[in-house]
Amino acid sequence: MDIAVVQFPGSNCDQDAFQLFLGGLGLPTRYVWHKDRDLGGADLVVIPGGFSYGDYLRCGAIARFSPIMGAVREHAAKGGLVLGICNGFQILCEAGLLPGALIRNSSLEYRCMTCELAVGDAGPSFNPAALGARVRLPIGHGEGNYRIDEAGRARLAANGQVLLRYVGNPNGSLDDIAGIRNEAGNVFGMMPHPDRAFERFHPSQDGLAVARAVLAARFPEVARKSA
Amino acid sequence: MKIKVFVTPKRNVLDPQGVAVGHALASLGLKGLTGTRVGKVVELEVEGTDSPQFRAQLDTLCRDLLSNPVIEDYRYEIAGA
Numbered sequence: 001m002d003i004a005v006v007q008f009p010g011s012n013c014d015q016d017a018f019q020l021f022l023g024g025l026g027l028p029t030r031y032v033w034h035k036d037r038d039l040g041g042a043d044l045v046v047i048p049g050g051f052s053y054g055d056y057l058r059c060g061a062i063a064r065f066s067p068i069m070g071a072v073r074e075h076a077a078k079g080g081l082v083l084g085i086c087n088g089f090q091i092l093c094e095a096g097l098l099p100g101a102l103i104r105n106s107s108l109e110y111r112c113m114t115c116e117l118a119v120g121d122a123g124p125s126f127n128p129a130a131l132g133a134r135v136r137l138p139i140g141h142g143e144g145n146y147r148i149d150e151a152g153r154a155r156l157a158a159n160g161q162v163l164l165r166y167v168g169n170p171n172g173s174l175d176d177i178a179g180i181r182n183e184a185g186n187v188f189g190m191m192p193h194p195d196r197a198f199e200r201f202h203p204s205q206d207g208l209a210v211a212r213a214v215l216a217a218r219f220p221e222v223a224r225k226s227a
Numbered sequence: 228m229k230i231k232v233f234v235t236p237k238r239n240v241l242d243p244q245g246v247a248v249g250h251a252l253a254s255l256g257l258k259g260l261t262g263t264r265v266g267k268v269v270e271l272e273v274e275g276t277d278s279p280q281f282r283a284q285l286d287t288l289c290r291d292l293l294s295n296p297v298i299e300d301y302r303y304e305i306a307g308a
Binding site: 057058061062065093094100101103104105106107108145147148149172 | 242244
């Protein structure tokens with residue numbers, strides 16, 4: 001198992017994501033600089049949270065064109081696992097690796113709190129049977145208001161692509177959507193932070209099960225062993 | 228050439244900023260306000276002349292970088308071509 005956490009200028013949850021997989025799950029994890037063009041055979045690529053390129057223009061709009069994103073795109077096209085957290089989710093939407101877009105919270109406020117999330121029936125590894133009906137994860141964002149057109153919304157529902165829904169919507173997100181996966185089931189994106197929910201001093205430890213559920217989409221035996 | 232690219236939220240996409248600014252305009256006494264949308268303007272200065280090829284390139288850049296077609300529309304004005 002080889003997990004790569006991409007660092008952009010302005011990433012600030014890269015170390016949290018690194019520690020989630022290395023310390024939390026005990027899996028070999030390393031950083032990849034955004035100027036690299038090669039993922040070096042990573043099994044899972046994590047696009048962490050933060051404010052890549054200062055959120056200039058739109059969140060994730062510039063990071064999407066970083067040299068490493070070509071390799072991420074190829075990795076995803078071959079069925080490789082990708083997880084985008086918060087700003088990482090925004091980057092994956094901007095890159096077209098996930099459908100839809102994230103706009104300003106309806107309240108116009110930055111929301112920093114722990115959220116109750118209903119687990120969607122989103123494939124063999126990510127579902128209420130694997131994770132329980134609800135998980136609790138922190139959020140911290142100003143642009144987490146998920147938007148998609150009607151056709152896209154219908155596709156998300158028909159394919160079971162919604163991973164997590166807010167219980168008590170903090171940002172105005174369409175259908176309370178907090179996280180989605182692509183149709184093929186190898187690219188995952190979510191605004192809530194599993195990387196802020198695994199240590200004893202965190203508000204919950206549900207991030208471990210969520211990270212395992214992502215891993216289990218391609219590596220069920222690794223996910224089981226890390227439990 | 229001086230180019231102004233106008234990027235605005237799509238009509239059918241919620242614009243929380245526009246709603247908040249609209250409330251403020253109404254509270255400052257603007258009567259009859261029926262819509263407010265907040266977008267952005269990107270000003271470019273480019274050496275060269277306007278051509279269909281240039282506009283094709285500009286459209287690509289507007290779609291790929293300057294706007295997000297999922298949530299935004301764009302248009303541009305070219306002066307001094």
